[in-house]
Amino acid sequence: MNPFISIWDQDHFDAFNEGDTIDFEYKESGQWKNISDLNVIGAGSETLPGREEYLRLRDKHIARMSCVKSAAYVMANLEMEPLEKGEQTLSLARTFEKYVYDEDVSAES
Numbered sequence: 478m479n480p481f482i483s484i485w486d487q488d489h490f491d492a493f494n495e496g497d498t499i500d501f502e503y504k505e506s507g508q509w510k511n512i513s514d515l516n517v518i519g520a521g522s523e524t525l526p527g528r529e530e531y532l533r534l535r536d537k538h539i540a541r542m543s544c545v546k547s548a549a550y551v552m553a554n555l556e557m558e559p560l561e562k563g564e565q566t567l568s569l570a571r572t573f574e575k576y577v578y579d580e581d582v583s584a585e586s
Contacts (some may be wrong), residue, residue, distance in 0.1 A: 481558060486494055492515065492517060493515070493517045495527075495528060496527050496528065497517050497519065498517070498519035499515060499516065499518065500515075500516045500518050500519050501515045501516070502515075503513060504516040505549070540572070540574065540577050540578075541574055544570040544571075544573035544574045544577065545566070545567070545570040547573055548566045548567070548569035548570035548573060549566050549570075551569060552566045552569065
């Protein structure tokens, strides 16, 4: 599916914004699908997170995964029971995450 859609009808200009949920109809003309009707059924801010929110959450997930990976690397050669090692690794990862986000790492979780 092509995420890029061109709309030539000026009636549809400024009718919707990025992130809006739309309902549309189209007519096929050769290899082209021409939009014949377009309606906004949900504003992006109401139904879907906006691009900035999506990027912020994605970046946070990436940072968390990096903290877990770093903590696992530090804990790799320690002799512990697997469950305890996992708990300690996640605890250390949370400390790394607090540091990454400039939170006070001396405060207890």
